[in-house]
Amino acid sequence: MRQTLFIFIVLLSILLSCGKDEAPSEMGGDLTLFPYQPESYDLQIPEGFPQMVIPADNPLTVAGVSLGRHLFYDPILSVDSTQSCSSCHLQAANFTDNLAASTGVDGITGNRSSMTLLNIGFHNTGLFWDGRVMTLEEQALLPVEDPIELHDSWPNVERKLRRHSMYPKMFREAFGIERQEDISRDLAVKAIAQFERTLISSGESKYDRVVAGEAVFTDQELDGFEIFFDINEDQSQHAECGHCHNAPLFTTNEYFNNGIDAVESLADFTDLARGKVTGQRFDNGAFKVPTLRNIEFTAPFMHDGRFSHMEEVIDHYATGGNPADNLGAVMRPLSISEKNKAALLAFINTLQDEVFLQNPAFSSPF
Ligand code: HEC
Ligand code: HEC
Numbered sequence: 001m002r003q004t005l006f007i008f009i010v011l012l013s014i015l016l017s018c019g020k021d022e023a024p025s026e027m028g029g030d031l032t033l034f035p036y037q038p039e040s041y042d043l044q045i046p047e048g049f050p051q052m053v054i055p056a057d058n059p060l061t062v063a064g065v066s067l068g069r070h071l072f073y074d075p076i077l078s079v080d081s082t083q084s085c086s087s088c089h090l091q092a093a094n095f096t097d098n099l100a101a102s103t104g105v106d107g108i109t110g111n112r113s114s115m116t117l118l119n120i121g122f123h124n125t126g127l128f129w130d131g132r133v134m135t136l137e138e139q140a141l142l143p144v145e146d147p148i149e150l151h152d153s154w155p156n157v158e159r160k161l162r163r164h165s166m167y168p169k170m171f172r173e174a175f176g177i178e179r180q181e182d183i184s185r186d187l188a189v190k191a192i193a194q195f196e197r198t199l200i201s202s203g204e205s206k207y208d209r210v211v212a213g214e215a216v217f218t219d220q221e222l223d224g225f226e227i228f229f230d231i232n233e234d235q236s237q238h239a240e241c242g243h244c245h246n247a248p249l250f251t252t253n254e255y256f257n258n259g260i261d262a263v264e265s266l267a268d269f270t271d272l273a274r275g276k277v278t279g280q281r282f283d284n285g286a287f288k289v290p291t292l293r294n295i296e297f298t299a300p301f302m303h304d305g306r307f308s309h310m311e312e313v314i315d316h317y318a319t320g321g322n323p324a325d326n327l328g329a330v331m332r333p334l335s336i337s338e339k340n341k342a343a344l345l346a347f348i349n350t351l352q353d354e355v356f357l358q359n360p361a362f363s364s365p366f
Pocket of ligand 2: 242295331
């Protein structure tokens with residue numbers, strides 16, 4: 001008797017746990033019982049920032065951003081439920097993973113370092129270190145099936161989302177779909193892109209507050225500011241950084257060879273990067289200029305994480321970089337003093353934006 005009761009309880013609990021991820025079966029896939037009342041999401045863009053170009057077919061809504069945030073943090077997008085986008089894009093690390101190269105669900109490590117998603121909605125000249133995709137929607141399709149990232153398949157992820165206890169209602173609220181079967185990869189990536197477009201600087205970094213007239217630089221920071229933007233009187237102390245890492249985003253989002261690799265010819269770069277995308281030899285070894293906002297939190301630095309400390313980065317630029325036909329035109333040996341290198345670093349530190357790193361709206365909803 002006891003034995004039968006035990007088996008009964010075991011069976012019952014298996015049955016109940018199976019049902020846990022299923023949407024209520026009596027709904028038969030019909031989602032129209034849930035209201036669809038889209039409310040547009042109000043982006044907070046700091047003074048002086050450019051307009052964000054948002055695709056006409058994917059306006060931001062409160063429900064869409066919330067869905068995207070859940071998907072971004074949910075390991076349901078990976079084959080073995082161990083990784084999510086956030087595994088390699090951590091808020092505390094300014095949405096990078098602090099590794100030279102990232103490792104996916106199968107333990108395979110790629111060749112490139114994770115990139116920050118700070119202000120990613122303003123990147124209109126291509127995404128990834130080589131700019132091989134143009135939109136966030138397109139980009140978000142890739143990690144799910146990438147063998148060195150989440151390594152699942154979209155048909156499988158769509159199945160998991162359709163029978164989930166929470167997502168059908170959230171897709172309804174975000175996109176007005178009527179049936180569970182309408183949940184698709186296209187809507188999932190639209191939601192993720194909506195969330196990513198909200199990842200904007202707070203405008204509370206010391207630099208932004210100085211620009212807004214709410215704070216003042218120390219003498220050292222001011223020296224660094226002038227060196228960074230080549231506006232100090234002593235031309236021998238110009239550092240040329242601002243040409244490529246220009247305000248307000250601290251990147252022009254262009255592609256350059258900044259001379260970190262020694263090569264005999266343009267065919268010799270181990271990572272052809274931009275050149276592989278455009279097919280132009282002159283673009284070989286050119287990478288997207290990363291933002292320097294919150295840069296301290298994203299170490300190690302460069303596409304392959306070769307430098308661990310900002311001092312090494314500055315020393316690299318001081319050499320003028322390895323010569324090449326396509327070396328960025330403003331790259332040249334610098335003669336800035338040690339004192340001014342420290343000033344440059346102090347200025348770069350004013351780009352720290354802890355409010356962004358701690359914004360609860362960007363953290364895991366789980
Ligand atoms: C295994 C680690 C890993 C996972 C998981 C991952 N990423 Fe990435 N992400 C990277 C790496 C590495 C790069 C740079 C790759 C390159 O340039 O080839 C990158 C680049 C990006 C970029 C381009 C940023 C820019 O400035 O151009 C975006 C956007 C992005 N990831 C979003 C996502 C989203 C959304 C997900 C989840 C669907 C995700 N990532 C999952 C490691 C990861
Ligand atoms: C010719 C354009 C150019 C100039 C000038 C330039 N940079 Fe860069 N910077 C780049 C590019 C391109 C990269 C990415 C290269 C890579 O990863 O292979 C980069 C990367 C960096 C990184 C690493 C960012 C990361 O996310 O890993 C830092 C830090 C940096 N630059 C700081 C500076 C400073 C400081 C100066 C001035 C002394 C400067 N840069 C001048 C183009 C430039």
